[in-house]
Amino acid sequence: MAAADSYDIAAALAEFHESGGGVRHLVESGITFVPRLFLVPDSLLPPPAVADFAIPTVDLSLPRSNTIALIGAAARSSGFFHVTNHGVPASTIAAAISAARAFHELPLHERSAFYSVTPVSDVAYSTNPHPPNQLNAPALPWRDTLSLCFLPPEPDLGSLPPTCRDALLEYHRSLMEFGRSMTALLSEALGVGAERLEQAMQVEARLMGCHYYPPCPEPARVVGGRRHTDPSLFTVLVQDSVGGLQVRQHCDDAGGDGEWVDVAPVPGAILINIGDVLKVVSNEEFKSVEHRVMVKSTQVARVSIALFFNPAKCDESDLFGPLPELVTDERPARYQRITFPEFMNFRRVSGHGRT
Numbered sequence: 011m012a013a014a015d016s017y018d019i020a021a022a023l024a025e026f027h028e029s030g031g032g033v034r035h036l037v038e039s040g041i042t043f044v045p046r047l048f049l050v051p052d053s054l055l056p057p058p059a060v061a062d063f064a065i066p067t068v069d070l071s072l073p074r075s076n077t078i079a080l081i082g083a084a085a086r087s088s089g090f091f092h093v094t095n096h097g098v099p100a101s102t103i104a105a106a107i108s109a110a111r112a113f114h115e116l117p118l119h120e121r122s123a124f125y126s127v128t129p130v131s132d133v134a135y136s137t138n139p140h141p142p143n144q145l146n147a148p149a150l151p152w153r154d155t156l157s158l159c160f161l162p163p164e165p166d167l168g169s170l171p172p173t174c175r176d177a178l179l180e181y182h183r184s185l186m187e188f189g190r191s192m193t194a195l196l197s198e199a200l201g202v203g204a205e206r207l208e209q210a211m212q213v214e215a216r217l218m219g220c221h222y223y224p225p226c227p228e229p230a231r232v233v234g235g236r237r238h239t240d241p242s243l244f245t246v247l248v249q250d251s252v253g254g255l256q257v258r259q260h261c262d263d264a265g266g267d268g269e270w271v272d273v274a275p276v277p278g279a280i281l282i283n284i285g286d287v288l289k290v291v292s293n294e295e296f297k298s299v300e301h302r303v304m305v306k307s308t309q310v311a312r313v314s315i316a317l318f319f320n321p322a323k324c325d326e327s328d329l330f331g332p333l334p335e336l337v338t339d340e341r342p343a344r345y346q347r348i349t350f351p352e353f354m355n356f357r358r359v360s361g362h363g364r365t
């Protein structure tokens with residue numbers, strides 16, 4: 011047997027998690043090559059993205075009817091769009107991105123106190139492994155994530171360093187307000203009235219992922235985030251200026267492959283993407299589009315913050331499905347009403363959440 015075959019992936023994974031310092035720790039310790047745990051097999055290396063396509067940008071200061079038409083068109087075509095003049099102060103976004111960066115750049119002994127692969131509290135820091143059934147593909151993304159759970163009525167982020175905590179709490183507060191207006195806009199864009207989506211879903215934002223993509227000595231051999239769709243109604247993303255997010259566009263209903271396009275950061279803008287829940291609720295009028303993150307730099311880390319807006323009611327007993335008014339003879343229901351846990355299971359089985 012070749013030596014390579016004796017590689018013990020479980021032991022390597024355990025040793026990596028043991029350090030409690032994520033990918034950032036590998037970089038800090040001066041590695042000059044990508045450890046095997048992160049290597050993407052050549053056959054699975056993603057094809058390069060095309061650069062000559064820009065996802066739509068919607069200016070929220072336009073007259074409301076224009077905004078709604080533009081959001082509707084974007085949600086039905088690319089599933090991703092930037093918004094400008096969104097009312098979230100630039101300083102709040104900048105402070106949140108700095109806070110996320112500051113957490114990931116804390117000294118090892120401080121940040122490792124939060125390291126936990128399975129979250130045990132509202133604050134969890136880790137390099138999330140991809141699901142074990144995909145270990146023939148790369149096991150780990152080149153990314154560390156600080157996950158925060160904002161459980162109502164008050165999140166318990168008390169253990170975070172205060173500077174980091176306060177900026178992220180303020181960002182969350184600001185985004186809750188933004189999320190309410192975005193929910194109304196999406197609802198109107200579906201043609202069901204401004205209140206309908208909120209009334210049916212009671213939208214809230216519990217989960218925030220503060221991602222840190224360290225520089226990589228061999229960026230072409232890793233992925234920062236594998237291709238996936240989001241299990242949300244919609245996701246709100248802010249990022250620094252480094253770039254690396256790519257989305258799959260122009261795939262047809264027959265499953266045509268489409269092409270990957272770069273989403274260049276737009277200064278000051280907020281990025282919205284439609285998730286799988288809204289795809290179901292809209293009876294597939296809106297698209298939930300695959301995306302992934304490539305690592306671009308050997309020198310600088312990239313920071314992004316994803317906030318997932320979801321229905322508040324997501325227990326065993328809460329059914330959801332296409333809004334009845336979006337089901338017509340011409341457009342019959344594409345989904346049965348199901349519970350949230352059933353939906354998550356369906357996503358896993360059908361490969362929608364490929365992360």
Ligand SMILES: O=C(O)CCC(=O)C(=O)O
Nearest residue numbers: 219221240255303314316
């Ligand atoms: O970092 C990014 O740009 C994307 C993150 C993402 O797709 C996610 O958290 O679901």
Ligand SMILES: [Fe+2]
Nearest residue numbers: 238239240301
């Ligand atoms: Fe995502």
